[in-house]
Amino acid sequence: MSPNTILVYSEKPALLRELLGEARRQAIAVGWKVAALVLGKNVSALADLGADVLYQIDVDDRNPELVTAALTTAIAQAQPVVLLVGATKLGMEVTPRVSERLGAGYAAWVVGFQFDPVTQSTAAQCMLYTGTGIATYGFKPGLAILTIAPGVFEAGPAADKAADIVVLEVAGTASKMTILEYKPKPASGARLEEARLVVDVGQGVKQREDLQMIQTLADMLDGQLACSRPIASDRDWFPEWLGLSGAKIKPELCLTVGVSGAIQHIVGIRDSHLIAAVNTDEGAAIFSQADYGVVADLYEFIPALMERIKARSIHPVWMA
């Protein structure tokens, strides 16, 4: 009997590395194969990421219909028991499509999974209700499709053996949707995942100009500025946000400023060592998720805080 296969796909190389890291750890323990799907022309750079096989399909990975077709093709070839896909907006669209086409089981926002070789079925732990809880699902035997957010699994070391590359073709690349224009958003220079101090801005900050003040505070404390989803998606002040569908941080200190504390935002900051929150509303949900809560108008408190930091020559410990 040929070994079981875990198939992995993400259009984001960093996320692909994390998924391959976990796939590799689980596969080594039980003698399985790890296969990755790579779309486009340039796959050789990914050959040492820890997959045994790279399936290369030359389609446009910006089009979900084509990615769905490519995934279906790779599944037919690899016959995996588990498919791991990065939980990006693209990943979250193509996985239900594949599930629907193949009648395969699907679970979103997975944080852990196990395969039982006896029953040939998968169990997965998933974020429930935007992060309020964790659900454990037992799948029916057969393919289990799982989406995984950035920062859930750790990337593994480079493999000592390069993957075999297998070129596949999809049958038909017709698409119902035509991409007319593609505008990349400005890349965020911030490496939030590695920041030791993050100042996290919410809707209590009224105008974009006010960010200057908060940036100055962050600079005084060697911190990075980040935000909740509406600040990025609606107001467009930042290219990315913290939360279930965004980045997840684990700094020494996360100082939230005008953040109300919706659970899907908390998911992005709850691995912080310490959380301090500033909000005018004493009843704000953020205070139940914070170590220290300051009930104050941020427009009075932040200038006062900067003044006292300066007066008392306060520095983060790592800047001593």
Place this chain on the structure above:
Amino acid sequence: MRILALIKYSLDVAEIKVDPSTKELRMSGVPEKIGNIDKNVVEAAVRLKEETGASLQGLTLGPLAARESFKDVLAMGLDEVYLIDDPFTGAADARIAVRILEAAIRKLGPFDLILCGFASDDGYTYQVAPRLAERLDLPLVSYARRISLGDGGLQADRDLEDSLQTVSVSLPALVSIAEEAFPPRRTTLMDALKAKKKPVNIWQAEADLGLSLAELVKLNAFTSSAQIGMIVHRKQHMLKAGTPVEMADQLIDILLQENVVIGAA
């Protein structure tokens, strides 16, 4: 032109509490309402209705208790709402929910345009739009932020993590609305009075849609399911007295004690 808005009556997840000793999720008494994402869907649909003179119906799979909550979305501009009394009381997985919605859409349709949220406020697993696109074999524009109609087709901006894609599809089509893309309008007393006269129609999955619950249950992906609440212990120490300068000094004192910063005590 005919437009359909899919709207979900969602749990207010902020109100789901976790029992600190058993880690059980306390689900009883958690309020439900039309989701924020779904109100953005209604706003997008009403704007297109106003532009084109289209008819605009709403469709919900949910409990009969949802009936009362349609006042707001009818006041915003839906012509009428169809509520499918959820035979699985929210417990069915997305594949099954989509089969029920599909049956209702086939009965109510054909539509030129179907709008829904990119995700629901409570489940938040992004599944309904892509599954429905597969079932109905319709083009899907997901995560749409700007929508314009013309020449028998639709153009929209897809709002992705690192890019904006301007795309076009022909009609009929399915569009999922991006987060915070269409902030819902405020309604007037006059809107509310008009809404009272608009119908809310109730359908049963078996009697009205010809579905077999026994067959639907077979589509369930899982053989077991268990839930626990996430508990993160935080100190929850509050500073609420004093001038801003005094509170700033208190916070600095705390950060000194916590060894996050150094400086004058």
